[in-house]
Amino acid sequence: MSDVIKLISPVDGSVFAERPVASAAEIDQAVAEARAAQAAWAATPLSERCSAVLAAVAALEAMNDEIVPELAWQMGRPVRYGGEKGGTRERTDYMVKIAEESLRARHHTDRPGFTRYVRPEPLGIVMVIAPWNYPFMTAINTIVPALIAGNVVILKHAAQTLLVGERLDKAFKAAGLPKGVFRNIVLNHGQTEALLGSGRIDHINFTGSVAGGRAIEKAAAGTFATLGLELGGKDPAYVREDADVAFAVENLADGAFYNSGQCCCGIERVYVHEKHYDAVVEGLAAAASAYTLGNPLDEATTLGPMAQARFAAHVREQTAEALRKGARALVDRARFPQDKEGTPYLMPQVLVDVDHQMSVMREESFGPVVGVMKVRSDEEAIALMNDSPYGLTASIWTADEEAAIAIGDRVETGTIFMNRCDYLDPALVWTGVKDTGKGAALSEIGYLSLTRPKSFHLRARS
Template sequence: MNDIVCISPVDGSEVARRRIASDGEIAQALAAARQAQREWSRVPLAERKAKVLAFLEVLRTQNDEIVPELAMQMGRPVRYGGELRSLEERVRVLVELSDEALAPTTPAERPGLRRMIKRVPAGIVLVIAPWNYPYLTAVNAVVPALLAGNAVLLKHAAQTLLVGERFQSAMDLAGLPKHLFTALNLDHGAAEKLIASRSVDHVNFTGSVAGGRAIEQAAAGTFTTLGLELGGKDPAYVRSDADFDFAVEQLVDGAFYNSGQCCCGIERIYVHEQVYDRFVDAFADLTSRYQLGSPLAQETTLGPMAAVRFADTVRAHTREALVQGARPLIDAKRFSANKAGTAYLMPQVLVDVDHTMRVMMEESFGPVVGIMKVPSDEAAVELMNDSPYGLTASVWTADVDAAERIGDGIATGTVFMNRCDYVDPSLAWTGVKDTGRGASMSRLGFEALTRPKSFHLRIEH
């Protein structure tokens, strides 16, 4: 039987090797989860919330171990402290939202009747989580699914195998009922077979467009509900009235944090012609200050990408753009750790780009960004919409009304003003076009993990 192997981008060493779950083990996990879910669905919400918060507390106590472990798996520098701060915010907000999100709704009163719509658990939720933010992306579905009364099966990415085990350990230590949460080691084929078997009730997937299509095909005819967050090519527009220094600082971080491996990271920037030259110079200067190196070193601000093949994709996009006339602003001599054939890849800023180039149209998911000059808001919106994706878009301006007006014209799931690369758990996390379908977070995220059940009780006749 094949194994799943995690190879570290830091030094090419083997971090973890795990056996793929057998058909029998998967069937056993499903049967146990189904029974555990029936019992869990009868547990009061207050007790479910307490167990989820206990899970969070376990992860808090383990963070000093988690941070270097995560660096070895996917390359994020230890200086950033892992994902705990955002994780805690997200979990606590979702716990707070659960009371309202899961409460019955009632239509207008009618004499002699008691009417309501309850949100009841979907049943078993399969969460297929990616490696780039392995704790946060898993929590997006795992926590509201448990709060809503579901059982959860977690298939984590091969690159972050140990995260699935951390989740399992934390759930067990938090005292969740046995078999209610199960981390399974599955490859793509096993996951597709599980979905096609009609044994799970909802699938939440974060990953590539190709992966989303494979899941839709596997689920065809099963009537299993799906939540899909797929690709992105998130744009930013800098207006002439933007807080200049703030916009530069935030957009550099939005483009290169986590080596650009962010679902809502900035991959293309449109700058009003009145501030374009100044912006490009400042952006390139700040980018040049990154320190590329081992993520285990405190001075490192840019670690390796998660795998050599991901770095090679970014190199290919950049190389093709240069052949087509793009101009690089960052000197490779500044980054001695930048080496072909490795996962270590320097940040790059490209100008003289256009939408005939893959680097401006396809998801690069790495430390490269293209910057274009635009003459107006209308021109910026047209270019921002010229994409097969639509996850987030940011507008940098001092004019709130203008930001909302521009945002109304952008085909995207979230509009930011003077912020980027952030997930607000109180708002719906969703996308359009090839970015996927469904929503997580907010009240709508709970609705995706439950089904409505209507009660029409005639009390007088």
Template structure:
């Protein structure tokens, strides 16, 4: 008998939903159907693929009222922010549909008399998308829509914590009348996922998750020569220069640190501030942080919900305690947030100063509502500290000097450089990382390159 999966809500610790994992027969049928359907789908004109995908986006948006409450129950995001994920879902999906004709167009070299030469973008086959719980619609759509637009079939393995999201995707494609077999939502355990990767039945795996899980994906794919896109998290830094618009920087960095309870791969987890403005920056940052309302995410007044589970909260509490033991200073009194309770998933936001890179909170991914702030004496010191990390997903520079931002951005080991914003994915730009933040890319026309293979035509028609 297959295993039963229980979705434990971070809201109250109770079982919110339960489902059985797919069994061997269901997995085999899905893989076979995906392969057969893709053979026909790749022959469909691009405008027909776009019509199906657009209809699925419309169908998903029609379910938004139910989705917002489901998100709160599944992963704890306050309902007042739930619709934002659906707006981002639509933005990314519509953009990737719109740019598909250009991104998938044949490459035409300079003409040579007597020859017809071009490079076509061929679909890979079946794409396995392994999606996380923290932004369950946004991370999944990054791969699902462009994979289908490129002529592939898709198998979605969503995080068990947000298993209802996978069902919503399946329902949206059902309402859009997507041809049978092209999309499958499978509830899988780790062993089943690894077995599918190792089977040779999928040609690309797009995974978002932890470094450890990414290594497991690599191990499962060994010797299969398949494509592997890995987005594995970050410890994203911000640098606030002396010429920054202080009010703008504070407002956006507080939001970038604590939105979604800090549970974002590109959340701001460490901040470096020019020492000339450091005291006033910290003062304003702490004042704004104290305005959060920690509580039940189903309450419209709540602006900070629980972490995904008590274990995640305890990890962050441990990082804070370790930093304090090494000399850091906490600027937020957790007692002013009544919902904060040791052993629970509810954790007050925390701002730490007097931190160093010897502390876990400045070195290891927190994935929670805590941020450390350090003063710096120069651009060079800031860049050295920003690069002192095993991660490199995004980094932000807060300044009114565009040339300085570009110059400093060239020196930062990161996938994305922001100026005067953070914690955002522009679908027109490649989402990628360096070091332990992963490899490969999604979004933009570059994202389509990872979902297709080049096929060259060298045709001599005059002899």
């Protein structure tokens, strides 16, 4: 069992930060303080809870000039993209906006002489196990509505983004949250599993791999803690015969390669009507070739390293397997001399002549590679989109909204996009099917996931 968590920077392989894991006494103290604080926090007026959350986000925004280069050092995103301030603000503002309506009691007035209503109650202690790829926004998805709903939060952030947990802790302290309402804690895997299995956590939210989700579910078995699990993805896109090809290519390239492909709902496979196939693959290859791979601290860099060398190695092996099985790579490796074996610096790639016997078309890549297949009909595209163990999002590129809805009705996924991809709308629930996991984040449904219903059945006696 490691006593220290080390953050190895993908920029140069150096140890960018290291922190000791919490002691058993510190873990017990964190849970005890959270439990002691929860009732008073839940009794705090909703308007004050909302104001505290808004103040914390404002405190984060004030740190943004420091946060942006920190993110580059921690997980490789180029500084030119400016961090996650916009998405964090958008999601927080929306959840504050709908809080009163989402958390109000639902009254039933059809029986005179009775007062009958259902009121959402906070679950208690919510533990957020956050990932490194969008380390602020993914954490905020649960932290903000959990706190607004009257829960207290313990955050365990990914080792790759240790400093994000500290930034969030600092922001909530600056907002004046009472002791125990929000706590960042450094744990290793064994400590995390032990805490989840202790029965002291009421709700667990985890974003990460399918294997990680299974470990979380196993650790919490028998505790009856509720779970929110956003796990793997292999998100498809379908370019129909009536699509605006130039618009589709521009957006699909961004959806496939932004953040070095390390996006939960990034585009990993594209199915194109035969009419547009040549134009789409040429456009995607040209877009990929135009990226500048390099040090994310350089303003000229548009594609940084992947977060870890082993992640890049996984994508390289998927690509190599596809090539061995007959696929062709359209992007010239000579264009990217920074791409070196054994490093996290990985070029973007477009693969054609692919099929579903290749892992790059069925298993999660989570890197800057996309496979493109030709189809002849909606039916063929639907069958291929559904031929996956995952289901987070799917995008349809078309001028026909009715067709998009009809196709979307048959695609096994959590979100259907038309003429858009790789975006999370806080007004729409974020959820998935199959191995992508279970649970719901954001929107009014996200509040339901972080509360329990309590019924009041009151009879008047005259």
